Amino acid sequence: MSSNLEEIKLPLILVNFKTYSEATGIKGLELARKAQEISLDTEVSIAVAPQYTDIKTIADEVEIPVFSQHIDPVAQGAYTGHITAEAVKDAGAVGTLLNHSERRLKLSEIDEALRKAKSVGLTTVVCANTPSVSAATAALNPEMVAIEPPELIGTGVAVSKAKPEVIKQTVSQVMGVNSKIAILCGAGITSGEDVSAALKLGMQGVLVASGVVKAKNQKVALLDLANPIREAAK
Amino acid sequence: MSSNLEEIKLPLILVNFKTYSEATGIKGLELARKAQEISLDTEVSIAVAPQYTDIKTIADEVEIPVFSQHIDPVAQGAYTGHITAEAVKDAGAVGTLLNHSERRLKLSEIDEALRKAKSVGLTTVVCANTPSVSAATAALNPEMVAIEPPELIGTGVAVSKAKPEVIKQTVSQVMGVNSKIAILCGAGITSGEDVSAALKLGMQGVLVASGVVKAKNQKVALLDLANPIREAAK
Amino acid sequence: MSSNLEEIKLPLILVNFKTYSEATGIKGLELARKAQEISLDTEVSIAVAPQYTDIKTIADEVEIPVFSQHIDPVAQGAYTGHITAEAVKDAGAVGTLLNHSERRLKLSEIDEALRKAKSVGLTTVVCANTPSVSAATAALNPEMVAIEPPELIGTGVAVSKAKPEVIKQTVSQVMGVNSKIAILCGAGITSGEDVSAALKLGMQGVLVASGVVKAKNQKVALLDLANPIREAAK
Amino acid sequence: MSSNLEEIKLPLILVNFKTYSEATGIKGLELARKAQEISLDTEVSIAVAPQYTDIKTIADEVEIPVFSQHIDPVAQGAYTGHITAEAVKDAGAVGTLLNHSERRLKLSEIDEALRKAKSVGLTTVVCANTPSVSAATAALNPEMVAIEPPELIGTGVAVSKAKPEVIKQTVSQVMGVNSKIAILCGAGITSGEDVSAALKLGMQGVLVASGVVKAKNQKVALLDLANPIREAAK
Numbered sequence: 001m002s003s004n005l006e007e008i009k010l011p012l013i014l015v016n017f018k019t020y021s022e023a024t025g026i027k028g029l030e031l032a033r034k035a036q037e038i039s040l041d042t043e044v045s046i047a048v049a050p051q052y053t054d055i056k057t058i059a060d061e062v063e064i065p066v067f068s069q070h071i072d073p074v075a076q077g078a079y080t081g082h083i084t085a086e087a088v089k090d091a092g093a094v095g096t097l098l099n100h101s102e103r104r105l106k107l108s109e110i111d112e113a114l115r116k117a118k119s120v121g122l123t124t125v126v127c128a129n130t131p132s133v134s135a136a137t138a139a140l141n142p143e144m145v146a147i148e149p150p151e152l153i154g155t156g157v158a159v160s161k162a163k164p165e166v167i168k169q170t171v172s173q174v175m176g177v178n179s180k181i182a183i184l185c186g187a188g189i190t191s192g193e194d195v196s197a198a199l200k201l202g203m204q205g206v207l208v209a210s211g212v213v214k215a216k217n218q219k220v221a222l223l224d225l226a227n228p229i230r231e232a233a234k
Numbered sequence: 235m236s237s238n239l240e241e242i243k244l245p246l247i248l249v250n251f252k253t254y255s256e257a258t259g260i261k262g263l264e265l266a267r268k269a270q271e272i273s274l275d276t277e278v279s280i281a282v283a284p285q286y287t288d289i290k291t292i293a294d295e296v297e298i299p300v301f302s303q304h305i306d307p308v309a310q311g312a313y314t315g316h317i318t319a320e321a322v323k324d325a326g327a328v329g330t331l332l333n334h335s336e337r338r339l340k341l342s343e344i345d346e347a348l349r350k351a352k353s354v355g356l357t358t359v360v361c362a363n364t365p366s367v368s369a370a371t372a373a374l375n376p377e378m379v380a381i382e383p384p385e386l387i388g389t390g391v392a393v394s395k396a397k398p399e400v401i402k403q404t405v406s407q408v409m410g411v412n413s414k415i416a417i418l419c420g421a422g423i424t425s426g427e428d429v430s431a432a433l434k435l436g437m438q439g440v441l442v443a444s445g446v447v448k449a450k451n452q453k454v455a456l457l458d459l460a461n462p463i464r465e466a467a468k
Numbered sequence: 469m470s471s472n473l474e475e476i477k478l479p480l481i482l483v484n485f486k487t488y489s490e491a492t493g494i495k496g497l498e499l500a501r502k503a504q505e506i507s508l509d510t511e512v513s514i515a516v517a518p519q520y521t522d523i524k525t526i527a528d529e530v531e532i533p534v535f536s537q538h539i540d541p542v543a544q545g546a547y548t549g550h551i552t553a554e555a556v557k558d559a560g561a562v563g564t565l566l567n568h569s570e571r572r573l574k575l576s577e578i579d580e581a582l583r584k585a586k587s588v589g590l591t592t593v594v595c596a597n598t599p600s601v602s603a604a605t606a607a608l609n610p611e612m613v614a615i616e617p618p619e620l621i622g623t624g625v626a627v628s629k630a631k632p633e634v635i636k637q638t639v640s641q642v643m644g645v646n647s648k649i650a651i652l653c654g655a656g657i658t659s660g661e662d663v664s665a666a667l668k669l670g671m672q673g674v675l676v677a678s679g680v681v682k683a684k685n686q687k688v689a690l691l692d693l694a695n696p697i698r699e700a701a702k
Numbered sequence: 703m704s705s706n707l708e709e710i711k712l713p714l715i716l717v718n719f720k721t722y723s724e725a726t727g728i729k730g731l732e733l734a735r736k737a738q739e740i741s742l743d744t745e746v747s748i749a750v751a752p753q754y755t756d757i758k759t760i761a762d763e764v765e766i767p768v769f770s771q772h773i774d775p776v777a778q779g780a781y782t783g784h785i786t787a788e789a790v791k792d793a794g795a796v797g798t799l800l801n802h803s804e805r806r807l808k809l810s811e812i813d814e815a816l817r818k819a820k821s822v823g824l825t826t827v828v829c830a831n832t833p834s835v836s837a838a839t840a841a842l843n844p845e846m847v848a849i850e851p852p853e854l855i856g857t858g859v860a861v862s863k864a865k866p867e868v869i870k871q872t873v874s875q876v877m878g879v880n881s882k883i884a885i886l887c888g889a890g891i892t893s894g895e896d897v898s899a900a901l902k903l904g905m906q907g908v909l910v911a912s913g914v915v916k917a918k919n920q921k922v923a924l925l926d927l928a929n930p931i932r933e934a935a936k
Contacts, residue, residue: 053324371575492786519786522793556755559727
């Protein structure tokens with residue numbers, strides 16, 4: 001692992017801004033500031049994954065970790081319209097999501113993107129839709145795997161409560177391949193109860209999007225998610 | 235066409251930064267400033283297409299038109315890792331490239347991306363690899379089409395000098411479909427001679443990348459490209 | 469156009485077998501035989517587009533035109549898992565669908581696949597999801613364009629009755645680009661009434677799938693579709 | 703594992719016909735017959751992977767195992783232009799390649815295609831370009847993994863002689879994940895020496911294409927490849 005890799009504190013709440021209008025441009029910056037405020041208040045690790053065009057502004061303004069939502073498995077050079085590890089690192093990101101169910105990659109692309117990410121010291125969270133895909137991902141040695149059954153994404157029905165067996169199988173299969181990987185879960189996470197359930201299943205964090213971004217009160221939603229982690233740390 | 239579409243002055247030199255290290259981050263900003271300086275000095279229209287992560291910084295700092303290198307044909311919403319028309323517009327872009335040979339799109343995606351671009355007032359330049367693809371593109375009604383034979387990209391062998399028949403066929407076929415489209419050419423453009431040859435063939439500008447980005451002296455390269463357009467305007 | 473191109477008689481009913489179990493293997497052969505029987509009885513042109521694995525068996529057994537559902541834009545050579553124009557021609561196909569909404573292609577791939585198809589004398593039917601995409605397609609000079617609004621595919625709600633304005637715009641835009649193209653429509657076509665409506669809108673045929681393949685009585689369904697064409701020919 | 707899975711005898715020589723003209727249609731059938739003849743003469747397990755359009759004819763004519771070159775991760779149904787597990791099984795294939803470097807798949811697609819293959823009893827050989835991708839693949843539980851460094855494919859420079867360390871790392875990493883997987887190697891394999899080197903490195907077979915398909919004398923080439931396996935069996 002690259003020596004310039006910044007430590008991401010676990011358990012982690014990773015907020016994916018997707019391309020929601022509620023998290024684009026100035027609204028993205030405001031959400032990142034709210035995430036920072038709750039992180040400081042609760043001492044819970046919260047990271048944000050804004051859109052590419054907002055990474056620099058947000059990374060310049062907040063101290064919490066900023067992730068890219070994706071990088072392409074390409075070098076710097078003649079790759080019009082691509083997003084490189086170097087570009088997001090230069091803009092201030094310290095990590096990146098890869099293979100989100102809305103941006104799935106070829107297996108060989110994940111392998112190559114992980115090499116690119118590591119070469120510049122980006123922490124990597126690879127998303128997976130099934131326990132077996134999670135295990136396959138673990139063999140590629142990212143820092144974290146995030147299990148997200150796609151059928152629950154955006155539903156408000158939390159994977160940690162509705163599909164505990166998927167999480168248990170993921171833990172079992174991932175650990176069989178690579179015991180150093182931190183496992184997050186996502187899909188439908190909207191409340192502190194969902195986070196509690198995830199922690200009890202051995203998760204080291206959650207990946208959340210609409211549950212925060214589209215919440216009536218984003219700060220209240222963030223605080224609700226952070227509380228079980230704060231409690232567990234006491 | 236959207237009424238908030240900013241007018242791009244023709245003929246146009248459009249500089250594609252691709253993901254070159256020589257045009258990423260602070261170097262991208264410096265190159266944009268050089269382009270602005272030459273544009274002001276020569277009164278020739280020069281636009282820049284930096285990486286997504288640099289659009290905002292550059293658009294905040296320069297007055298010349300800033301393009302995105304690509305947008306995805308998706309709405310704002312649950313599209314992790316995508317780049318929307320709204321996001322690049324919000325960051326300060328006034329236009330976008332589409333379907334570059336290094337980022338080719340499905341036909342239906344070009345159609346949809348053009349609708350998205352127009353809905354927010356982005357000027358569109360759709361790239362095409364052959365005369366027939368240029369004509370197909372013209373049927374989708376972008377503002378500009380850029381013909382770029384992929385085998386010449388990055389070679390320094392200019393399409394306008396090496397393949398004038400490709401440009402002539404493109405003009406003929408595009409005009410048969412849609413006479414309102416401005417046509418640019420690209421691939422191998424590095425010198426004022428290449429631009430002169432393009433203008434003589436009826437081109438309303440050039441798309442250039444390594445010829446400027448990787449030039450020993452970027453300002454000299456830009457000035458060389460601008461000179462024939464300045465001369466023609468006298 | 470290649471001189472070895474077999475003439476496909478218009479108006480045409482083109483039956484797409486997709487990967488339906490009801491049209492795979494022996495069932496595909498049986499459906500092709502039924503299509504031939506109805507075609508002979510009614511003197512209406514009916515073609516079938518079975519799965520790749522069934523092309524040869526069906527083409528060996530029936531006299532009606534056999535289409536491939538897709539070809540890749542690649543040459544014969546080192547392209548594992550691809551389907552070439554030469555392979556489907558060799559197996560007995562006389563034409564191919566391209567760019568079906570379930571198998572959309574990049575614009576440059578359609579252009580190249582059309583060249584490959586023409587080089588071996590395959591008749592081409594390019595599918596399009598909108599009037600503007602239909603017009604773009606027409607610029608690439610296939611023999612036929614098939615307009616199919618994807619939201620109606622498989623619904624039983626016929627495009628020719630539910631969206632006549634889409635068909636009218638398609639005719640207008642396609643004719644503005646290339647007046648030699650035959651236009652088919654598809655999506656939701658299940659009855660003779662749907663075919664009648666299509667013919668009245670200027671269509672030279674229909675593309676049909678589940679309306680025949682999944683019909684309780686495939687022969688009755690085929691006869692119902694053929695009747696309006698037979699009547700019109702009297 | 704499905705009970706209707708036919709046993710493939712190891713070590714295996716798997717001949718990928720790709721889309722070579724020398725292995726299309728009647729030439730594909732002739733090559734399959736030669737492979738069968740050498741297999742019978744030497745008692746070495748040889749399988750063939752012809753193009754989709756030739757699977758049925760070849761499977762009807764020869765007794766050796768026939769593989770598909772790829773299947774799509776889709777069910778039977780509304781998937782125009784796709785190739786299903788059911789279709790290739792119905793045509794007579796007993797197995798399939800997946801994720802060849804010329805037909806790479808998304809990670810989630812490999813996972814799903816393996817489920818489809820197993821549901822109908824197809825033996826699976828998943829190709830991988832690096833040791834880490836091989837290990838990831840092993841976590842998905844196919845019957846075999848084939849390591850093929852893409853830069854050697856078609857070169858005649860055999861992976862087993864030029865890159866033994868890649869094979870050793872593959873064995874080590876795959877066994878760490880799943881010790882039940884058989885490992886093949888491919889890329890540049892053209893001679894008996896190449897096969898010998900592969901067997902010494904612990905390979906249970908080879909994947910070969912141009913080395914046989916484009917050989918001046920295909921039978922001589924096949925016999926040369928089979929000899930070291932025959933010798934080892936004595």
